[in-house]
Amino acid sequence: MRRLILLLYSISTFLFSCNPTVEKNIDPNFVLCLFNKDESPTSFLLVERLDEDENASVQIPLSTARIREREYIQKNGFFYRLSNSTSVFTKYQLRGSSLVLLDSLHLRNPNVETVSWKDDENLLAVCREDIAEQKSQARVYQINVKEMKIVREDTIILPHATDEFWALHVGLVDFEKDDLWLAYSFFKSKGKYGYTTSDTTYYATINYDSFQLKTIQKETRSTYPGGFNLIQSYSFKDEKGDYYFMTNPGIALGNNVKLPTAIFRKKKGQHLVDQEYMINISASIGNHAYGMWYVGDSKAVIRNEQKQLYTDFSDFHSVYQFEYRLVDLKTGVIEKIDFPLDKGTQKENVWSDDHYIYAAIDDANDEHRVWKYNLHTKEVSKGIELPNTTNYTVRLDYLK
Template sequence: MRALVFLSFFISIFLFSCNQITEQNIDPNFVLCLFNKEETPTSFLLVESLDEHEDVSIQIPLSTSRIGEREYLQKKGSFYRLSDRSSVFTKYQLQGASLIPVDSLQLRNNNIETVSWIDEENLLAVCREDVAEKKSQARVYQINVKEMKIVREDTIILPHATDEFWALHVGLVDFDKGDLWLAYSFFKSKGKYGHTTSDTTYYATINYGNLEIRNVQKETRSTYPGGYNIIQSYSFKDEIGDYYFMTNPGIALGNNVKLPTAIFRKKKGQHLVDATYMINISDAIGNHAYGMWYVGDGKAVIRNEQKNLYTDFSNFHSVYQFEYRVVDLKTGAIEKINFPLDKGTQKENVWSDDQYIYVAIDDSNDEHRVWKYNLKTKEVSKGIKLPNTTNYTVRLDYLK
């Protein structure tokens, strides 16, 4: 039965064909996920370097659907994707110029919101369960990706605060010393924009052995922690193991715009969030932000909107408005990077090394390029230009 499910999913969703831009096989360091013009398939662009004059690359078209192809995980050269239609979790590997399906698992749920790696082989995936009796249930999967088997599958009931806000959003999950740490909030349906989030964030520490809730900490300074991190990053651990995360109450995620986007911290070995630490992004820049990436040396990059440039959510994603800024996590200082304005919501398009920050941007001149920011000199320069068939770049991943 498992083989039939896998075969059906492969045939219907991922009919891969390979279109080599050059005949030379390469050993790629990076993969970019591109939405292509004129409804042509979404594709992976594999490159060895992000430098401006890079020209040895391979492009692999994915399915004909232009929606959902950004939703994959990448770990040590293997790719993992959960189908929204069939709830099949599939593993792929690169072989030459092809992306080959290796194995698959059937899950109960298709709306995985957040994931975290326990180690190199074990993935924690958490989602909410939509239930008629309005119980706030979270389902937790532990998946061994080496053997492609479900090690554990359980349900956690997180009591909701009010009858008005009962729908559960689990935005962040961390695993530390045998305990699960979940950051979550509650939302309700609301008119034109679909939902709005309550004014409170909750942090729950849960014994992973018996799933007993040890404690719940309330946060009222901001709401909607994390987000759909298969698509975009909202948390990281620094060099000493402190865990930083962002709340996202802006119009594109939590839709409780009166509360600020903010960065919080949970120190290494602690389950309680540091009540003395908060970087108020919205207060500093006058806008909300979405996405956060660590670039080393106590600094992170955020991607912020400009509320004077969009009308409402109907054109939020299509307006060239998004800026990138460097946040000093020690002082709270925020500095704008002079990149071209970007468009589009929920992008996983930032990577860094010891010298540069690299960001894949779709600018108002219809140029799709990776831009570079020198961490020492603060100079901006051009990186690799993407194919002319590109109209939208949603991911940039480092494979090595």
């Protein structure tokens, strides 16, 4: 399977400087993005293979300070950054052992939450707009990445749930039969963790030519669809073109823990979500999960928390608690993958081919490596070990 990939971020504004550590031409197949223990620049680690005996080709520092943002997309050999702090969209290319800034453009506003490719040259970016009148507005940008131009920009007003829940979260976007499909929910500020999400998910279909709202479908089986997908994957299309997605109401995202994490389906060519299909992850494993990656043959990997191991959100990201599980999308059967426990939230660290699932894991022994799961034999083995300066692995991405 060849997935599109997301890449990492810089604490700088829209200027992005990468000084190569080695001057040589490379043609890597994979890139891992690493936080470093000594607070030195976060870096890209470029490698040819993910096997245990592989050595890194080159490591590229990304900034002069610790990274605070994760908002990169990669497609067809180019890297794109959507900065929520600066509202700037930038384009880069890997040349030899350097990342070169090619172009940039300004968006009207920040708060971009989700993106989807309309075609190979046009990216759809959807953001929420916070306005005083408490109207739930979403702004949609169509960006032609070849010409680096905003070719379309429109605003959608989505009726908010209640006077209490009016702040908008747009978690998913799909383009189907000339219509734009959005999955979203509403939240409010609350106490220690800052917010909680309402108990309803909404699916809106918008005619893309006229930008008129056609239908809204309500979902009460779970809430907080998708998430900030510039950081982590929550949806995919299978070989038949059916669209699968996850809701994430747990403490790390939606903070409505009474409702379950679940997987839903929208069949190819349809705008309505299949009301007869739901995989209730929380009911099966007793925990919430975050992140979902398709590995082929109607199976997906999820990354779940363990509520007995953390205290609250203050230590949620730092506790070694995260498990990886394989979900059969046809039967709903969920099996644990015997990887070491991982730490950290919001990681895009899973990739697969026809034989293996690969996961970049930071374990309790302070070992940072890629682990492999054989899809045919179910055996777990070691992959490439990352530099001992690594503190935290954020991404594992396939470049070809």
